[in-house]
Amino acid sequence: MLFGFTGVELSLIIVGISLFGGILSGYPVAYAISGSAFVSFVVIAGLNEAGLLYTLQEINGTVQKIPVFEGGWERAILSTLSTWSQGVFSRAFGGNVETLLAVPLFVLMGIALERSNIAEDLLTTMAKLFGTLPGGLAIAVVLVGTLLAASTGVVGATVVTMGLIALPTMLKNGYSKSLATGVIATSGTLGQIIPPSIVIVLLGSIVGDMYAIGQENRANELGVTVLEMLGEPAVLSTGTLFKAAFIPGIMLALLYAAYALGYALLNKDKAPPVQLGEPDSYGLLSYYNNNPWLMVGAAVGPLVAMVFAWILMAQTGIIGTTVIEEEVTHGPLSGGTFALFVLCGFLITLALALRPSYDKKPIIAGLAGLALLLIADWLYVPADASGGDKFQFYIIPAILIVYGLKHALLRLLEIETLRVVSPPVILIVAVLGSILGGVTNPTAAASLGAAGAMMLAANRKLKDSGQSTKPIIWASLAVIVMLLMRGNFDLRMTMEDTSFEDKIAILVSLIAYHIALFGLLYSCWILIREKTMSPIINETTKVTSMVFVILIASLFLSLTIRSFGGEHYIQEFLQSFEDPRTLLIIVMVVLFLLGFVLDFIEIIFIVIPIVGPVIYAADPTLMPPAWITILIAVNLQTSFITPPFGFALFYLRGVAPKDVTTMDIYRGVIPFVIIQVIGLLLLWHFPEITTFLPELLPAN
Known part of the structure; x- marks a missing residue:
């Protein structure tokens, strides 16, 4: 054995070197991953043919060398293609296609809000509202980061947007560089965890299968069926993950805001109160003494x-x-x-x-x-x-x-703050409410969010040009009418015996549908006329294409690891840990380190399918699967802001003024990294934070 490693271990090292080398080469990530899969397979096949990659096994009393590709590289290719055709491809694009459809819709929703300057309005208005408090601008950034996270779900877009808008304002008004950069970089990563998060959607497309496979393996070891073991099917939906992520996301946002307020109270000269807007002409404070x-x-x-x-x-x-x-x-x-x-x-x-x-x-x-x-x-x-x-x-x-x-x-x-904040908040409440309330699944809710974002963007353009927004308002009211009809009447038109009241409801719903459709088409025409639609669609296509191309590339890499038994080797190693919580800690550490060099998309599609069947095989009463998933999401969020390799830090560095150094950004995020660790410890010791809402609200 070369250097004391078995052939499988050496093959895994070759794959790792090829993967990180490809990523660090500067090529697009999707090409780097698929290229590393091909290159590593060729290198392993060559070393296998040269007799350098093998494992030692005792057969009939004698120790024999077993090549990692027992039948040669030709058979390994055929086996890999067979695995691809028999399930891996269909698992990615067949059973999960409905869940994955939510990705482009949520991306469209976020980019439409961003390109229509609604995010800038939110930040400006929140700054006026909270600026008079110590650390008020930092608190405003946290609140806007929370809203943008719930509307965009894309970390890079949120960090860059707030870096361009908020950072110059904070520095101009005497805020310390470290606090300003730290709160912007960290608040921007809330899109990792606060639903509707792209991370949660992609995790939901993977961990549902992993949980089912893990519990099936555990049931086979016990000699029973999954239903006999659990008393229910082993199902973990994306809607459940959204519910589980909501309270942890809000908890982290509150911790950020509390730190910003505490920092400002202790360092008043580094986070001074700022009067950005006019005093309250209504005299509301005087009414409350x-x-x-x-x-x-x-x-x-x-x-x-x-x-x-x-x-x-x-x-x-x-x-x-x-x-x-x-x-x-x-x-x-x-x-x-x-x-x-x-x-x-x-x-x-x-x-x-x-009032x-x-x-x-x-x-x-x-x-x-x-x-x-x-x-x-x-x-x-x-x-x-x-x-x-x-x-x-x-x-x-x-x-x-x-x-x-x-x-x-x-x-x-009449209140400016509510005029600006209410439209995106209503949209977010509609999207999340339909998911958390069990009305619909994330994909349908994403459709509602995308359509609503397009209408909001058009509404903003019409207001800027002084035109009437009545068609969009009527369309919004029509959507509400349809939801009310759907919740209270049977709208199935194929039924033979339809009651009179249901017929009236169907007629009202049809009228409302056509009004809403007209409003949506009118909104699209406004965006096309204002030359806003093209950049929205182009950016949505870029982000969506990146996600799915990385998905395909990661499947290639997974097949390469499977071809020489690497996946089985890793799972056996993980199964050697008797305590499932110890195993989860090890996996969390590995994911945290990988978060420095891999984006969350690569981690979800490459690593989770390998370790998932093992960590999700634990007893769900001791380690709820939703709790495990949210721990993973928060862990990845932490690695995204941890110096020196956190992705969010690079995003902010790219848009920060020249007088803001990299060390300013590093110093600024360190307290928030500590807050993230505190949040992880709270989630670890109190799983009820993640399981409370899924148990309270109805299932999707």
Whole structure:
């Protein structure tokens, strides 16, 4: 054996050298990966023919040399092609094609928002809102990074956008270079974890299969079936991962903001308050006795109370359905009704908090309508009620709620911050709400997000040119009508026996559909006329092509590793660790180091298929698969900001002013790396952070 390594170990070393050499060569990553697969296979085949790559095995009492390609390189090629045709290709593009379709749609959604300058408006408005606080600009960057992460899901785009817009403003207003660069680089990587994240979508296309394979292997070892072992199928959907990632992502954003505030309080000269906008002409603070915390409490306190009430009632079975020994029990309150109650209640109470001196009669009417809605749903509307029955009981509360919402929205839109923030926030809520609420899967939600982003971009262009935006507003209302019809009526037109109320709902839905379609086509025409559509489509095509070409290239590399038994060797090595948590720590360390030199796409498509069947074979009650996946995502996010090789640091370095040195960026991100480690430790010791939301919300 050469240098004391077995033939398989030497082959893995050859593949690793070829891969990293190809990546460091400067060639596009997709070509480097596929080229390294071809080059390493040729080198291994040549050394195999020369008798230098072999393993020692005892056969019939004698130790014999077994080449890594037992039948020669010709047979290895045929075996590789057979493996490709019998499942690897279909696993990538067959069973997962619906999940992967969400990738170009989410990319389109993010790029449309970015190219329409909505991101710039968000950052400017947030800076005006929080600038007067110590470290306010840094807090604004964190909040905008969170919103952009939930809208773009692309790390590079978010870091570059905020680096171009926010960094000069922060430096001009006396912020330290380290804090400014650190908060921008780190907040930009939230797109790795906050849904709808491209990382989560791509992980979802892989880890579902890995979890199924791992549990099937564990069941075979125990001599039982997966259903007998788990009591349910081994399924891990992308929608579940979105739910699992939501709270960790928000937790990390809050930790970033808390650090920025703490840093500013301790170093007031390095993160001073800044007055970027005009003082509040409405005199809102004076109404709350110049106490901003009292104002914040009045604004978000009702929302917090309603959410806690929602969680409490969901856990006690008052809201939603519970399944006990295959018997379904419906709670007295519908989950959808209470979700509508929370959303409308927040908007109405927010208008009361931010415009307290206005006439309160519409607000009282709206709140009364919400109360009547809950009473009707609890006492008179059964869980299996038809849309017509619901309409009879909901019509009066609905009129009151619409009346209250109309006045509430008009008052809220007087506030510049809400005028700028509300459109993208509404889009994000619609996309995430449809996924987290179990209404639809991520792919359909991505379609909604892409269409909504195009309409928002067109709306912005129309406003800039002083033209009417009514077609887009009517189209948005039509989408809401379709969602309401879909949630309350049976819209299947192929049924032989369709009730009168369902026929009316189908007619209303058809009208709303054509209005929405016209609005979307009109939006596309506006973007084409303003010469914005072409760069949006071009950039979306580039990013999407990169993802899928890397997917194909990584499959080539995986087949090369399989051809000489490398995948089996790695899995056997990992299985030698008896404690699954120790194994997971080792895998996390390896992924963290790989994150310095490989993008998340390569790691997901190359590494996860190899280690996945082993780490996802653990008992899901001890190591929930969603928890493992979110740990991996946060771990990759950490490696993306860790000096000296973090990808986000290179993105920021490319757009930072010349007076900002690389060492300034390194010093700035180190505290945030520590925060990331703290976040990982919290997730490690408290898996409930990731499992709470999937268990609370309905399955997709």
